[in-house]
Amino acid sequence: MSLTTVSLEPPYLLYLGDVADDDHAKTGFGLAYWRPEHCAGQMRLPDCPVDLDLTEMNVADAVEAGVRTAIVSVAPVGGQIPDHWLPQLIEIARSGINIASGMHSKLRSMPDLVAAAYKGGATLTDVRVPPDNLPVGQGKLRPGKRVLTIGTDCAVGKKYSALALHRELERRNIKATFRATGQTGIMIAGEGIPIDAVVADFISGAAEVLSPANDEDHWDVIEGQGSLLNPSYSGVTLGLLHGSQPDAIVLCHDAARTATLEVHGDYPIPELDEVIDDALRFARRTRPACFCAGVSVNTAALGDVERDTYLGRLQDHLGIPCVDPLETGMTPIANFMLKHAS
């Protein structure tokens, strides 16, 4: 069973349309942060409030700069490309620059865009296409170590935390593979399975395929999706949790988040120990020894002093390492995880 593999030719132009806010431009921020060497510029509609801090380009600039692939760098709810972005995308394709997208709506299903790409000699790559013939989850215990990032919500840093933990393991020459489950992760890693695009019956089966049996000392670092607490995506999260059979989970949280994003109603984030207990309760159905290796917090909303106080208090309360993956680093979580995984 093969993964969804993507081969995107750099340099990239990150296309933002008029995406409403940073939370919905996760793909752009992820690529700019984790693959800066590939990102030549950004392109936006007038009034787009999001800025990736890359060189602003129009199509002529991009051609001039040798851009090979424009990446639709947003992840709005529902994953549809708005009609009013099409004229710019058509112009890009007609100029011969390839386009890649991780949206649910497919580039190849847009006749005008397909025609423009044909004319310009550009390719259209839809990243959010799961492999064919995924199996139903088997639940069979398999060798190899696995760690899964889980979240108190969507967009709290599950991908960043997994990538940072993977980088930390590689730095120590520990055998490790980052396992991407979303469009941005797949674009960064070059392969993975877009777990939220899989037919519901096959979620845990897809997770089993994504993190197969491996050497006992090899770590799969699996990018989490959604949250057990977010009623929009909780099914994806539980299927991924059960299929991943993680030895360890890392809870990801945004210090500024008090309630679930995007839903209409009263969905506060519970105390973190409660979140961890619930996740472990379910995780242990398929991996009885699963433990929580730490909490990875996006503290961008806090100052340096506030951050230290926040993380220190949390760590005292929970008794496991609490870090900001970008500001304080994943070393304590990696230490704890490697020490406690038998």
Next chain:
Amino acid sequence: MSLTTVSLEPPYLLYLGDVADDDHAKTGFGLAYWRPEHCAGQMRLPDCPVDLDLTEMNVADAVEAGVRTAIVSVAPVGGQIPDHWLPQLIEIARSGINIASGMHSKLRSMPDLVAAAYKGGATLTDVRVPPDNLPVGQGKLRPGKRVLTIGTDCAVGKKYSALALHRELERRNIKATFRATGQTGIMIAGEGIPIDAVVADFISGAAEVLSPANDEDHWDVIEGQGSLLNPSYSGVTLGLLHGSQPDAIVLCHDAARTATLEVHGDYPIPELDEVIDDALRFARRTRPACFCAGVSVNTAALGDVERDTYLGRLQDHLGIPCVDPLETGMTPIANFMLKHAS
């Protein structure tokens, strides 16, 4: 947003191929039990061990009996139609009898079958096709009462229990709608959403569409799918639970089941009070007042005396009505549910 609607012309021929056991012929047993007036006969391959106790027919018999639709009446893991069933299905289609199937593999994707149906003037209906353009779950509280059957596992009676509860509410002239989430339920009800065939990101959104806002005194009786405890399908179950926002859940169980079916590993069924607590904990994320209205047990494996003892002890322990939906009936659960739903 419309549901998946099916219009299957009776009388039916229930096609079983050589399905391995009763558990995988749920569609056949369900149709024979809930729509006996439409079922003219059954057709099987030699050595098929499953018997629906209907008139045995070959294609000539079925034509003679005026059969209008042959229904692929099995639900194997993964939902694929085996190649060696094709010759009989082709013969059926060539004779002009329509074919319907609820499998993941689509009748219309089988060229030889499509050709035979064209020649015979028969239609091919794939029931397990979700509506297009389902939304992501919103989590918004909506009026109307909803009850969802949940299970300790797959194939423990969630559909039968929901249909029996719906029949009990109708008998009392209470406004109620059975909401089908699987192929058999959809064939019985004529509409529904095959929730396990929805793309993972849209599970709870599909559940919201399936049981929309309604009169405050109207009950949607929602057919459950899978189980939070079955690692193959738990994602479907949690998405359906969160999207349904049930006022009440009814736990379904098979008295003979001690471990999860179909998985490879050690997956015992926990104590039922633990199962209920976990389900309510998650259900209350979207419907804070959710309660468990009772336990509906398939006691087919027990004798009459054993059944009474089993249900009596369970009821004493849990303090909620415990019934066999077919043997002792849903009256106590309906009473409890209507009394406690405010």
